[in-house]
Amino acid sequence: MLVDTAPPAAETRRAPRFGFLRSWDTAIIVALVASIIVASMTVSGFATSRNVGFLLIDVIPVLLLALPMTLIIITGEIDLSVASIAGFTSCVFGALWNAGMPMETIVPLCIVLGAVSGALNGFLVSVVGLPSLAVTIGTLALYRGLAFVVLGDQAVTSFPRAITTGLQAKIGTTGIPVWILPVILLVIIFGVALHFTGFGRSLFAIGYSVDAARFSGIGVARTKFWLFVISGTVAALVGVWWTLRYGSARGDNATGLELSVIAAVLLGGVSIFGGKGTLPGVIAGVGLLAILRNALQLASVPEDTLSMLTGGLLILAVVAPNAITWLRSLSRKASTT
Amino acid sequence: MTTLTLQRQPSMAWLGTLTRSREFSVFLALVILIAVTVAANPRFLSGQSIKDLLLNSSILVILAVGQAIVIVTKNVDLSVGSVLGLTAFATGKIFIALPDLPVIAMLVIGVALGAMLGAINGALIAVAKVPALVVTLGTLYIFRGVDFAWAQGQQISPSDLPAEFLALGAGTLLGFPYLALIALAVVMAFGLYLKNLRSGREFYAIGSDVQAARLYGIRVGRKVFSAFAISGALAGLGGVIYAAKYGNLDATAGQGLELNVVAAAVVGGVAIAGGVGTVYGAALGAVLLTTITSALPVLGVSPFWQRAMIGVLILASIVLDRYLALRTERRLRGHDSHAG
Numbered sequence: 214m215l216v217d218t219a220p221p222a223a224e225t226r227r228a229p230r231f232g233f234l235r236s237w238d239t240a241i242i243v244a245l246v247a248s249i250i251v252a253s254m255t256v257s258g259f260a261t262s263r264n265v266g267f268l269l270i271d272v273i274p275v276l277l278l279a280l281p282m283t284l285i286i287i288t289g290e291i292d293l294s295v296a297s298i299a300g301f302t303s304c305v306f307g308a309l310w311n312a313g314m315p316m317e318t319i320v321p322l323c324i325v326l327g328a329v330s331g332a333l334n335g336f337l338v339s340v341v342g343l344p345s346l347a348v349t350i351g352t353l354a355l356y357r358g359l360a361f362v363v364l365g366d367q368a369v370t371s372f373p374r375a376i377t378t379g380l381q382a383k384i385g386t387t388g389i390p391v392w393i394l395p396v397i398l399l400v401i402i403f404g405v406a407l408h409f410t411g412f413g414r415s416l417f418a419i420g421y422s423v424d425a426a427r428f429s430g431i432g433v434a435r436t437k438f439w440l441f442v443i444s445g446t447v448a449a450l451v452g453v454w455w456t457l458r459y460g461s462a463r464g465d466n467a468t469g470l471e472l473s474v475i476a477a478v479l480l481g482g483v484s485i486f487g488g489k490g491t492l493p494g495v496i497a498g499v500g501l502l503a504i505l506r507n508a509l510q511l512a513s514v515p516e517d518t519l520s521m522l523t524g525g526l527l528i529l530a531v532v533a534p535n536a537i538t539w540l541r542s543l544s545r546k547a548s549t550t
Numbered sequence: 551m552t553t554l555t556l557q558r559q560p561s562m563a564w565l566g567t568l569t570r571s572r573e574f575s576v577f578l579a580l581v582i583l584i585a586v587t588v589a590a591n592p593r594f595l596s597g598q599s600i601k602d603l604l605l606n607s608s609i610l611v612i613l614a615v616g617q618a619i620v621i622v623t624k625n626v627d628l629s630v631g632s633v634l635g636l637t638a639f640a641t642g643k644i645f646i647a648l649p650d651l652p653v654i655a656m657l658v659i660g661v662a663l664g665a666m667l668g669a670i671n672g673a674l675i676a677v678a679k680v681p682a683l684v685v686t687l688g689t690l691y692i693f694r695g696v697d698f699a700w701a702q703g704q705q706i707s708p709s710d711l712p713a714e715f716l717a718l719g720a721g722t723l724l725g726f727p728y729l730a731l732i733a734l735a736v737v738m739a740f741g742l743y744l745k746n747l748r749s750g751r752e753f754y755a756i757g758s759d760v761q762a763a764r765l766y767g768i769r770v771g772r773k774v775f776s777a778f779a780i781s782g783a784l785a786g787l788g789g790v791i792y793a794a795k796y797g798n799l800d801a802t803a804g805q806g807l808e809l810n811v812v813a814a815a816v817v818g819g820v821a822i823a824g825g826v827g828t829v830y831g832a833a834l835g836a837v838l839l840t841t842i843t844s845a846l847p848v849l850g851v852s853p854f855w856q857r858a859m860i861g862v863l864i865l866a867s868i869v870l871d872r873y874l875a876l877r878t879e880r881r882l883r884g885h886d887s888h889a890g
Contacts, residue, residue: 291683337865346626346683347822347868350812355861361854464854472687485681517698517801524691531680 262388289487302452307369307462331445420487624824637789660790668782708797757824
């Protein structure tokens with residue numbers, strides 16, 4: 214009875230594309246595997262343990278940020294401020310380190326800072342009821358601005374060599390970085406939470422129809438609030454990682470990274486309208502972009518071609534599902550007449 | 551009740567509407583900011599610094615007008631910075647190839663090039679029915695990539711550009727910079743168009759309720775397409791003006807500008823949710839953002855605060871808009887119960 218009251222507009226817009234979901238994910242995973250095979254055969258230096266190590270370590274920031282971003286976009290919201298939060302925490306990290314605070318105190322403080330930054334987004338979106346696009350454009354500017362307020366145009370680079378090189382430690386002789394393991398653990402946690410729990414199902418319900426979700430007793434505002442807190446927390450982790458990985462805390466750290474993250478998530482088959490998407494698809498999207506970038510760099514293709522490719526793939530990711538539905542409806546019409 | 555009384559007294563009505571309008575709050579903020587800055591340093595209000603302010607805000611004003619039209623239809627155009635950059639670089643290249651090209655022809659070419667790039671956005675959004683946020687994020691990368699591929703690290707310097715073209719960037723008419731006059735003409739033209747013409751009102755209809763607009767017979771796809779073409783055309787105009795103003799051009803012109811443009815529109819009361827706002831508000835927002843940038847050093851605030859201030863301003867604006875919308879809603883409900 215209550216489900217019947219879902220707005221018909223949402224029904225007609227989303228229902229026809231629902232069955233398509235699985236095949237797009239498969240397509241991206243196939244594209245990922247194909248790109249690995251093609252790159253290994255044609256690009257010299259791609260399939261070496263050294264390069265795989267670099268690839269895995271460089272994919273960590275986008276991969277981490279893509280996890281909460283997937284959840285947020287599935288609920289029909291967006292968080293454009295993640296890269297700014299990472300930059301902000303990076304600068305605070307640098308400033309506290311300069312002030313002589315020990316690493317064991319700084320890292321938790323930075324993570325709390327990220328959670329609080331995310332909580333401001335969450336408060337404005339879920340309690341005040343503002344559109345997340347507008348809110349996070351505002352906090353994108355705010356947190357990036359605060360990053361520059363904290364460090365100005367200075368950079369803090371006096372981090373102990375033992376830590377910065379330690380981050381790049383490999384598992385035995387495999388070339389696989391040690392730090393990819395906790396990241397994989399996080400990926401599994403997010404994947405299980407999204408696809409195998411009631412919490413995950415409630416995210417799809419919110420994105421599919423807020424009203425229906427509310428009628429079925431889901432705390433929509435509370436859920437969204439915590440998603441933004443999680444997003445800010447993960448962004449802080451990325452800020453800390455970025456600082457130590459590159460051994461430098463600066464105001465412009467991770468600038469523009471939100472675009473790569475959103476591109477990867479959408480390429481992975483998550484609908485920008487909410488309600489649809491899978492984590493395996495997103496992981497494949499992140500991997501595909503990272504491998505293309507890495508392989509093209511090895512083949513010394515210039516940077517501008519890479520940015521055109523990212524943009525092109527992003528548009529393709531949203532146009533292709535519509536184009537295929539359109540083609541299908543054409544062929545269906547042809548077969549019935 | 552008060553609104554009704556005011557409407558019956560035409561002599562007072564304009565004042566009431568004016569002071570209650572959302573644009574007035576931006577104007578007030580601008581006046582307060584200028585007053586505080588002048589109190590700190592009276593030279594902030596000298597003829598030269600006002601001229602600089604007008605000159606510096608003109609590009610942002612022109613782009614904010616286009617952005618306002620797009621946002622009114624409940625879309626967003628993130629590619630404007632890249633469109634500006636590409637047109638600015640094209641301007642330099644065209645002048646190197648054709649040094650005798652009249653300035654006015656260059657302006658027309660810039661607008662046409664921008665409109666073409668905007669039309670690519672519009673076509674993808676209207677025909678392929680994909681969200682504007684994603685499409686213009688994609689073309690932000692693509693147009694910038696084309697710009698870099700074309701420039702190949704090359705720079706264009708003022709000596710490559712004709713003198714009369716550079717005069718457009720620096721010259722004045724009766725004391726007003728040409729660029730400010732162009733910006734003013736753009737604001738007035740689109741302000742009148744959106745307010746008074748049926749075709750202009752249709753943008754608001756789409757942003758308020760797209761289903762209703764469609765039932766009413768508005769060709770939504772075509773209208774959204776034209777909004778993006780307009781935004782592109784104005785970004786193209788901005789690109790030519792950028793070339794005239796700065797003279798030094800590389801592929802990075804206008805990088806990250808989209809954020810300031812969206813901020814100007816939002817601060818000026820153009821609601822991201824669509825259907826609300828005017829180009830006058832967006833233009834005032836653009837002037838306000840530019841004024842903050844030049845006022846900070848005068849007030850002794852580190853310029854590093856500039857971006858954080860813009861962020862605070864965006865957040866304050868959308869919170870204010872939300873509050874005003876709730877108040878209007880409550881007032882309308884009050885009237886309903888009164889009538890019933």
